[in-house]
Amino acid sequence: MRAAGDGQLWVARAPGIIAGLSLSAAGNGFWLSGLFVDPQWRRQGTAGRLIEAALAQAGGPTWLFCHPDLAAFYQRLGFASAGHLPEALAGRLLRYQRSKRLVALQWGQSSLESSPGNSTSV
Numbered sequence: 001m002r003a004a005g006d007g008q009l010w011v012a013r014a015p016g017i018i019a020g021l022s023l024s025a026a027g028n029g030f031w032l033s034g035l036f037v038d039p040q041w042r043r044q045g046t047a048g049r050l051i052e053a054a055l056a057q058a059g060g061p062t063w064l065f066c067h068p069d070l071a072a073f074y075q076r077l078g079f080a081s082a083g084h085l086p087e088a089l090a091g092r093l094l095r096y097q098r099s100k101r102l103v104a105l106q107w108g109q110s111s112l113e114s115s116p117g118n119s120t121s122v
Contacts, residue, residue, distance in 0.1 A: 007033070010054045012046055019046045023054055027086025029061035029108065048077055061108040063089055067101060074105050082106035 007022035008030075018041040022034040032054070037047045055062055063082055066074060082104040085093065089104070096102055 008054075010050055012037075012041075012050045014041070019050050021050060021054060023058055023062070026063060026089050027061075029063065029086070030058050031089055032062050032064040035064075047073075051077055055107060058108075061106060063104060063106050065093055065096060065102045065104055068103050071103055071105060077107070079105040079107045 007024040010021050010023065011017045012019040017038075019037040020034070021032060021036070023030040023032055025031075032051070035047060035051070037050075063085060064074065064079070071079075083106075085104055085106075093102065093104055
């Protein structure tokens with residue numbers, strides 16, 4: 001897991017660290033990146049509970065990029081396809097998509113609705 005230097009780091013413990021994620025400021029919301037769960041704790045709801053706790057505190061829309069095979073997991077947590085991304089994330093996604101299959105997902109309020117002139121369609 002690589003955490004952003006300016007990100008909020010979230011961890012789950014039992015009693016040691018078993019999962020972590022990073023939330024970084026993006027547009028009028030957050031970018032969720034670096035999600036990792038210890039293999040022994042996968043498929044037990046650990047990632048979902050950690051994401052839900054982080055999003056409850058974030059207080060704004062949250063975007064993430066994932067491999068298409070993981071989209072259903074995030075959709076069960078309330079994420080949907082992102083029609084619009086903050087400009088910085090849209091550019092980053094285009095760069096990443098040159099070498100990886102990724103989709104952009106969003107949870108919460110649309111950046112287009114809250115900041116009409118500050119969104120980029122992807």
